Every structure is written in C-alpha cells, then in structure tokens.
Amino acid sequence: MKALILVGGFGTRLRPLTLSVPKPLVEFANKPMILHQIEALKAVGVTEVVLAINYQPEVMLNFLKEFETKLGITITCSQETEPLGTAGPLALARDKLVDESGEPFFVLNSDVISEYPFKEMIEFHKAHGGEASIMVTKVDEPSKYGVVVMEESTGQVDKFVEKPKLFVGNKINAGIYLLNPSVLDRIELRPTSIEKEVFPKIAAERKLYAMVLPGFWMDIGQPRDYITGLRLYLDSLRKKASPKLATGPNIVGNVLVHETAKIGEGCLIGPDVAIGPGCVVDSGVRLSRCTVMRGVRIKKHACISSSIIGWHSTVGQWARVENMTILGEDVHVCDEIYSNGGVVLPHKEIKSSILKPEIVM
Amino acid sequence: MEKVVAVIMVGGPTKGTRFRPLSFNTPKPLFPLAGQPMVHHPISACKRIPNLAQIFLIGFYEEREFTLYVSSISNELKIPVRYLKEDKPHGSAGGLYYFRNIIMEDNPSHIFLLNCDVCCSFPLTDMLEAHKRYSGMGTVLVSAESANQFGELVADPITKELLHYTEKPETFVSDLINCGVYVFTPDIFTAIQEVSTHREDQANLRHLSSFETLQSPTSRALPQDFVRLDQDILSPFAGKKQLYTMSLKCSGLYLAQFRYTSPDLLAGGDGTKSASFVGDVYVHPSAKVHPTAKIGPNVSISANVRIGAGVRLIGCIILDDVEVQENAVVINSIVGWKSSIGKWSRVQASSDADGDYNAKLGITILGEAVIVEDEVVVINSIVLPNKTLNVSVQDEIIL
Numbered sequence: 001m002k003a004l005i006l007v008g009g010f011g012t013r014l015r016p017l018t019l020s021v022p023k024p025l026v027e028f029a030n031k032p033m034i035l036h037q038i039e040a041l042k043a044v045g046v047t048e049v050v051l052a053i054n055y056q057p058e059v060m061l062n063f064l065k066e067f068e069t070k071l072g073i074t075i076t077c078s079q080e081t082e083p084l085g086t087a088g089p090l091a092l093a094r095d096k097l098v099d100e101s102g103e104p105f106f107v108l109n110s111d112v113i114s115e116y117p118f119k120e121m122i123e124f125h126k127a128h129g130g131e132a133s134i135m136v137t138k139v140d141e142p143s144k145y146g147v148v149v150m151e152e153s154t155g156q157v158d159k160f161v162e163k164p165k166l167f168v169g170n171k172i173n174a175g176i177y178l179l180n181p182s183v184l185d186r187i188e189l190r191p192t193s194i195e196k197e198v199f200p201k202i203a204a205e206r207k208l209y210a211m212v213l214p215g216f217w218m219d220i221g222q223p224r225d226y227i228t229g230l231r232l233y234l235d236s237l238r239k240k241a242s243p244k245l246a247t248g249p250n251i252v253g254n255v256l257v258h259e260t261a262k263i264g265e266g267c268l269i270g271p272d273v274a275i276g277p278g279c280v281v282d283s284g285v286r287l288s289r290c291t292v293m294r295g296v297r298i299k300k301h302a303c304i305s306s307s308i309i310g311w312h313s314t315v316g317q318w319a320r321v322e323n324m325t326i327l328g329e330d331v332h333v334c335d336e337i338y339s340n341g342g343v344v345l346p347h348k349e350i351k352s353s354i355l356k357p358e359i360v361m
Numbered sequence: 362m363e364k365v366v367a368v369i370m371v372g373g374p375t376k377g378t379r380f381r382p383l384s385f386n387t388p389k390p391l392f393p394l395a396g397q398p399m400v401h402h403p404i405s406a407c408k409r410i411p412n413l414a415q416i417f418l419i420g421f422y423e424e425r426e427f428t429l430y431v432s433s434i435s436n437e438l439k440i441p442v443r444y445l446k447e448d449k450p451h452g453s454a455g456g457l458y459y460f461r462n463i464i465m466e467d468n469p470s471h472i473f474l475l476n477c478d479v480c481c482s483f484p485l486t487d488m489l490e491a492h493k494r495y496s497g498m499g500t501v502l503v504s505a506e507s508a509n510q511f512g513e514l515v516a517d518p519i520t521k522e523l524l525h526y527t528e529k530p531e532t533f534v535s536d537l538i539n540c541g542v543y544v545f546t547p548d549i550f551t552a553i554q555e556v557s558t559h560r561e562d563q564a565n566l567r568h569l570s571s572f573e574t575l576q577s578p579t580s581r582a583l584p585q586d587f588v589r590l591d592q593d594i595l596s597p598f599a600g601k602k603q604l605y606t607m608s609l610k611c612s613g614l615y616l617a618q619f620r621y622t623s624p625d626l627l628a629g630g631d632g633t634k635s636a637s638f639v640g641d642v643y644v645h646p647s648a649k650v651h652p653t654a655k656i657g658p659n660v661s662i663s664a665n666v667r668i669g670a671g672v673r674l675i676g677c678i679i680l681d682d683v684e685v686q687e688n689a690v691v692i693n694s695i696v697g698w699k700s701s702i703g704k705w706s707r708v709q710a711s712s713d714a715d716g717d718y719n720a721k722l723g724i725t726i727l728g729e730a731v732i733v734e735d736e737v738v739v740i741n742s743i744v745l746p747n748k749t750l751n752v753s754v755q756d757e758i759i760l
Contacts, residue, residue: 009747010746010747012745012747012748012760015745015760016760019385330375343760345378345381347374347375347378348378359758359760361378361379361381361382361743361758
C-alpha cells in the first residue's frame with residue numbers, strides 16, 4: 001500500500017523552531033513529527049510513503065534515508081514548484097501512488113497527531129465500498145472549522161460546511177483520508193482544495209464516507225496546540241500502560257525522559273513533559289507542561305512551564321520561563337531572568353526579563 | 362619601503378542578529394548595498410591607502426561563505442584579500458591579536474582596523490598622515506554626531522589626544538562618536554597582550570558594544586583571550602598620550618542601525634521616456650522601471666527588479682527579483698529578494714519621508730519572498746521570509 005503525506009511549506013506558524021529545522025523533522029515527544037506517522041503507516045503494511053513538499057528537500061532527504069533503512073520502507077519526495085493546495089499534490093504524485101494492484105492509498109496532513117487507527121480505517125473503507133473515506137473528529141467549537149455533515153449510522157457524508165454560523169454538526173475533517181485511485185481522476189494538476197473542490201463532488205455522488213476518529217486528535221502546527229497535543233499524546237501512552245513513561249519520586253503525571261538525559265536531585269518534573277536526548281537538568285528544577293529539545297541544559301532552581309525549549313539552549317539558574325515561551329535553537333536565558341511568553345529566535349542571549357509576550361529577533 | 366595592512370572585522374552568524382530577517386540568507390557583510398556587498402565599501406577605501414600590502418577579513422562565519430567573494434575581489438582590485446576564520450569569537454581586539462603572525466607577515470609599519478558595518482568616506486590616507494604626526498600607538502576616527510547610541514570620546518581640541526572613552530553613557534559626555542575606524546602601530550599587539558595577561562574580574566557589568574558578544578553567556582568573567590577594542594584598549598589607554606583622534610569632516614552621515622549609504626550612481630533618464638529620479642538613486646542595469654514611477658531620493662534598486670506604473674519609492678533598498686506593482690508606495694524600507702508588493706499597497710517605516718532613524722523599529726523590513734497583497738498597509742514592521750500579508754499591520758514582527 002502507498003501513502004502520501006502533505007508536508008507543504010515553510011512551517012511559519014511553528015517558528016522559531018522551523019527556522020532551524022524543516023517542520024516534519026521537529027521532534028514531538030522525542031521523535032520527529034513525521035516519524036510518528038511513517039511508523040504507524042508501516043505498521044499496517046504501507047510499503048512506500050511519498051512526501052509532498054515545497055521546501056528544502058535536501059535537508060529532509062538525509063534524514064529520510066536514515067528512516068528508510070531503519071524502518072524498511074521506501075520514502076520519496078514529490079516537490080511542488082508552486083503551492084498546489086491540499087489536492088494538487090496528489091495529482092503531482094500520481095505515478096507514485098497508483099500501481100496495478102488498484103489498492104486505495106492513504107493521504108495524511110503532516111501536522112496531525114492521533115492514534116492513527118489505520119487498520120480500522122481500512123476495514124471501514126472495505127465495508128462501505130465507496131470511493132473515499134475520511135476521518136472526522138469531534139470538536140467543541142465547530143464553527144471555527146469546516147464541518148462534515150454526515151449520516152450517523154452509515155457515515156455517509158452529505159456535505160461540507162465551512163465555518164457554519166448555525167449548528168450543523170460537531171465533526172470536522174481530521175486530515176486523514178483513504179482514497180481509491182479513481183479519486184486521482186478528479187484532480188487536476190493545479191492549486192486545488194480537497195475540501196472545497198474534490199470531496200464535495202464525491203459526497204454528492206454518495207461515495208464519500210466518514211469515520212469518527214477514536215482517541216485523541218490534534219493539529220500541532222503551532223506552539224499552543226503542540227503543547228496541548230503533548231498532553232493528549234502522553235495521556236494515550238498512559239492508557240496503554242506504556243513503559244516509555246518515566247517513573248520515580250521526581251515524576252508527577254505523564255513524563256517522557258530520553259535515556260541519555262540526566263536529571264539532578266530535588267527536581268519535580270511533570271505533568272506533561274518531554275525531555276530530549278542529551279539534556280542536563282540540574283538539581284532543584286521544576287518542569288511542567290513543556291518540551292525540552294535535544295542538548296538543552298537547565299540550570300539549578302529554574303522553573304519552566306507551558307513552554308518549548310529549543311535544541312542546545314540553556315536556561316539559567318533561578319530563571320522562570322512560562323506562558324508559551326518558545327526558545328529557538330541555541331538560545332541562552334541568563335540567570336534569574338523571567339520570560340513571560342517570549343518568542344526568541346535562534347542564537348540569542350536573553351539578558352533582561354521579558355515581562356509580557358513579545359518576539360525577540 | 363613602509364608597508365601598511367588593513368584588517369576588517371566582519372563578525373559571525375551569532376552576532377548581527379539585529380540584521381534579521383535579511384541575514385537569514387546572506388551573512389551581513391555580504392549583504393548588497395548599492396550594487397555591492399557591504400564589505401566592499403571599506404575594502405575599496407583601503408585600496409586607496411598608499412603601500413597597502415594586504416587586506417584581511419577576520420570573522421567567525423564559515424570560510425566557504427567568503428571564498429568566492431574574496432577571490433573575486435582580490436582579482437578585481439589586484440590586491441590580496443584574505444578571509445581569516447576565528448575558531449570562536451575573540452572580541453574586536455582579540456581577533457586582531459589571534460592572527461597577529463599572519464597580519465605581521467609583511468612586517469607592516471601600520472595596521473588599519475575597520476569595522477565592517479561602517480559606511481563613511483573613509484579618509485584613510487589623511488588618517489595615516491595624522492597618525493604619523495601624533496606618533497602614538499593608535500588613532501581613532503571620530504565624528505561629531507548625535508551620540509545617543511554609540512560610545513563617546515573626549516578629545517583634546519589642540520593635541521587631539523584621546524582623553525576619555527565611555528560606552529553608551531546615560532548622561533552627556535561629549536558629542537564625538539567612535540566611527541569604528543582605527544590605525545595602529547604594531548605595539549597594539551603588546552597592549553592587547555597586557556590586557557589578556559592581567560585580566561581580572563570586573564566589578565561592574567559593562568554593557569557590550571554592538572559588535573561584541575559574551576562568550577559564556579551566564580558567566581560574568583570574560584575569558585582571557587576575549588579582548589574588546591573599545592572597553593579594554595581605548596578606555597584604559599585614554600589620557601596616556603598613546604591614542605589620538607582624527608575628525609571625520611563629512612557630517613551629513615547617519616550612522617543608523619543599518620548604516621546604509623547614499624548610493625553614488627545616479628540613474629539616468631531625461632524624465633520624458635524614463636522614470637523620474639530625485640536625489641541619489643542606484644538602479645541595476647537589468648531592472649525595469651516604468652516611466653511613470655517616481656524614484657528617490659536614496660533608493661537602491663537591484664537586479665531584475667520590476668517597478669510598475671505610478672510607483673513611488675523613497676529611502677529604500679529593493680533587492681533582487683522584487684516586483685513592485687502599480688501605484689504602490691515604499692518609504693524607508695528594505696524589500697527582500699523575490700518579494701512582491703501589491704497594487705496601491707503602502708510599505709513604510711514609522712514616520713514619513715524624513716524618517717526617525719533613531720526610533721527602535723524606524724524601518725520596515727520584508728524578508729525574502731514576502732507577498733504584500735493589493736492595498737495592504739505595512740508600517741514599522743519586520744516580516745520574516747515567505748509570509749503573505751493580506752491584512753494591514755503596524756508595529757509588528759510577523760513570524
């Protein structure tokens with residue numbers, strides 16, 4: 001089976017992290033974002049994954065070779081020379097997605113994390129016999145999104161309504177599709193929206209079905225949702241009683257600590273924390289609801305919450321970092337500094353406190 | 362015959378972060394200014410020094426960033442220009458000291474030291490003559506300008522000796538600022554070494570000048586081999602009959618944050634068939650400017666740029682491959698490579714054509730490939746590469 005992952009462009013919403021690394025390679029829960037998806041695809045028998053990108057393939061390709069060998073799956077890139085929207089890339093990658101087998105192929109949005117119940121989706125798709133299946137997820141505020149109006153028992157999709165003013169339903173497109181090759185015949189090689197142009201046509205022919213996504217779902221393309229997403233992800237690890245979660249007297253709630261990270265005495269770590277490889281957390285540090293990327297050093301008595309600390313940065317002694325502070329690569333927060341929502345670009349030194357959210361260039 | 366060498370400090374990628382977002386693509390010293398990389402201006406000025414043996418660029422960018430430039434400029438000017446990479450930042454004086462053996466190769470009698478961001482008329486030959494008359498260890502080029510942002514020096518009006526130096530003072534000290542251009546005799550190396558060996562922890566945390574960086578961010582003691590020219594050499598040696606000053610006579614210059622200079626290539630045209638130009642304007646030969654556009658003063662238009670009908674440009678730098686569509690207005694801004702400015706849009710800095718250069722964000726900068734849609738207004742903002750602005754913004758940084 002084949003799969004296409006819509007990686008797209010510059011990941012500007014995840015800056016400053018994406019100033020150092022292309023978005024699919026930004027780690028989430030200590031693993032590159034895209035690897036979460038590729039591993040789940042491999043587990044259901046996908047043999048080839050195509051990445052639809054329009055940016056920096058060279059940087060990606062090196063990493064991908066590594067994954068290819070480790071996972072035993074073929075990974076190729078399909079590069080857009082102009083942005084093709086959410087459907088155009090499928091037309092561009094057409095030759096890679098169809099073969100004589102006539103099997104359906106997966107299409108994923110690269111920012112989405114979930115439990116990836118691909119096996120159930122394949123069964124659902126076979127059972128209804130339609131042309132396309134999409135995952136939908138239930139949200140509290142559907143009018144912020146495009147709502148999928150469907151028949152509850154069969155999942156047959158009636159229509160899509162963009163940001164509805166009156167309540168029409170509470171399920172939105174989760175960005176995970178399983179499509180028959182015939183869908184490609186409906187897509188021209190030009191900037192096209194799959195939600196606005198392609199799916200509505202298939203729905204009108206009563207050939208589009210939606211499955212409610214079990215488990216959690218999050219679009220982690222921006223820092224706030226990335227942090228919420230980590231909580232959901234770690235929670236799902238807890239439900240599966242995963243041995244990856246850290247335990248110990250310093251640990252509260254769900255915490256992931258890479259085996260090469262060192263944590264000092266008297267720390268309190270958690271809930272909802274991920275600590276990456278090679279990190280050094282000195283004694284007396286408090287970490288909650290945060291991600292600490294590879295090679296970070298957190299000095300004694302510091303306190304970090306609801307933030308993301310970029311690769312190889314340092315946080316000084318007694319520093320307090322909170323409220324959606326995002327530190328890019330190689331940022332150094334001096335001792336005793338307070339950062340309230342600072343967004344700091346790579347290679348900066350923070351010598352004076354950031355009292356209210358601001359961007360430090 | 363007495364030989365002279367010149368050293369230009371170019372810095373490195375972890376410094377010059379204030380030059381973002383433009384420095385994402387290109388090291389700041391190679392950023393184009395009026396058709397030439399920024400560092401070209403001090404280099405050409407050095408070429409005019411009699412008996413110049415070599416020019417050295419010292420910095421901690423990767424060597425490969427400078428290889429092409431250095432070999433082409435050496436060929437063009439017929440003088441050896443070399444890039445010397447520091448393994449780590451040593452400070453402006455420390456860098457000079459670190460490479461002293463190479464610098465002294467030709468046994469020069471005098472060494473010029475220039476900071477790469479400085480654009481001025483560089484009266485280097487006059488400076489050398491003045492220095493020989495004073496017979497001190499070094500001579501600093503100074504200028505009478507509004508000194509709010511820079512270090513201040515006090516000089517004796519008759520002997521021109523440097524009496525006092527202080528960094529970014531909070532009270533008025535003097536109206537002379539340090540232009541970042543110096544000439545020394547080889548005993549500067551001994552002076553730097555003395556500072557290195559006798560370094561002691563400073564009781565007061567000094568603010569660093571705009572070109573320096575602390576090596577170990579959270580420690581207050583500087584490493585022994587990190588020596589800053591201003592605080593560690595100028596300041597202690599002031600008033601000891603070792604250092605002198607020479608005044609820059611051209612006073613119309615703004616040493617603004619980006620230190621851009623008025624290009625000296627006036628675009629041609631008789632006003633009827635080609636665009637009308639006001640003041641100093643540089644237009645690359647491959648650029649196309651619509652006849653109904655009005656350009657200048659102080660505008661630089663780079664290669665392959667297309668300026669549409671009825672466009673007005675004042676005080677701006679338009680980089681390669683930009684398209685400025687009909688009736689748009691761009692004032693006091695830098696428009697990055699491949700960007701597109703929509704019809705009737707307005708891109709400007711905080712105030713109008715007279716520009717308040719001392720305002721913190723008194724310039725608008727669009728990074729590479731930014732799209733400003735039709736009729737959008739962008740004021741006093743910095744936009745990172747690859748963004749599309751479809752709503753107006755003011756006083757913002759757009760990530």
